[in-house]
Amino acid sequence: MKDRRIVILTGAGISKESGLDTFRDPDGIWARLRIEDVATPEAFARAPGRVHDFYNYRRSGLLDPAVAPNAAHLALARLQQDWPGEVLLVTQNIDDLHERAGSPALIHMHGELLKARCLACGSVSPWREAMTVDSLCPACGADGTLRVHVVWFGEMPLEMERIYDALAACDLFVSIGTSGNVYPAAGFVAEARGNGRAHTVELNLEPSESHSLFAECRYGPATQQVPAFVE
Ligand code: BV8
Secondary structure: OOOOOEEEEEOOHHHHOOOOOOOOOOOOHHHOOOHHHHOOHHHHHHOHHHHHHHHHHHHHHHOOOOOOOOHHHHHHHHHHHHOOOOEEEEEOOOOOHHHHOOOOOOEEOOEEEEEEEEOOOOOEEEOOOOOOOOOEOOOOOOEOOEEEEEOOOOOOOOOHHHHHHHHHHOOEEEEEOOOOOOOOHHHHHHHHHOOOOOEEEEEEOOOOOOHHHOOEEEEOOHHHHHHHHHO
16 A cells, blocks of 8 residues: 555636636636637747736735635645655646645646746746746846747647656556546546546545546545545
């Protein structure tokens, strides 16, 4: 039991009770904006200022002092610290709430809101201010070359090989707070099942698109379900 290898995937639902919007809930981000206008490379090429504004709005929301890790983030950080076996935490979220909860390591497969990437030198730098089309790269000093360090639709998510290797070897796959709409993350449960021994668990507010693929499903707010599952 104690040497079981665990892969955990989190989505926007784990940060909802910290005050951050999800995407596909009735009050979610995609209820107000179109993916094509703010979360694709084409949108950025067409209207970079509008895309910067979208992420500046979300960055200022994340940096609001009222936004803090919740009991679900904290429970996962404790699991990572206490579990003797391997625990790989993969998040689709671009917030830093897992880190602030004390998670020692994680993969941000869709990038990070508090980082900037320079299209000139390729560097990735911490970034907490508003970003504009005139922002200067902290590494090379170029101007007009920064984008937020996130994975847009049509772009390859980060560290996929490391994630697939962990899914092929895991004994337990837990999906938390994600609607199962976005690939390749939505396909991870099938990858885990494909290794022939993983137990698969969905912890969500309501059944996701891929709920039927999970061996065990528990529904309710993450701040209740995740600590109960981890303890
Ligand atoms: C790619 C950017 C390929 C940063 C995001 C099949 C295979 C491969 C790709 C595709 C495919 N089919 C379609 C595609 C294309 C596309 C895709 O999946 N489209 C969807 C819409 C059909 N995928 C891609 O483009 C991906 N790239 O595949 O590249 C490739 C191959 C070769 C070479 C190059 C490229 C890239 C996907 C990443 C896109 N970027 N984010 C940002 O702005 O945030 S994804 C976006 O959706 C979000 O960022 C988020 O990360 C992601 C998933 O959303 P969720 O986290 O699940 O949030 P959601 O609101 O949907 O659900 C929240 C859930 O929480 C709900 O179920 C709710 O009930 C629950 N909840 C609410 N409150 C609580 C709660 N649960 C618990 N407690 C609560 N209190």
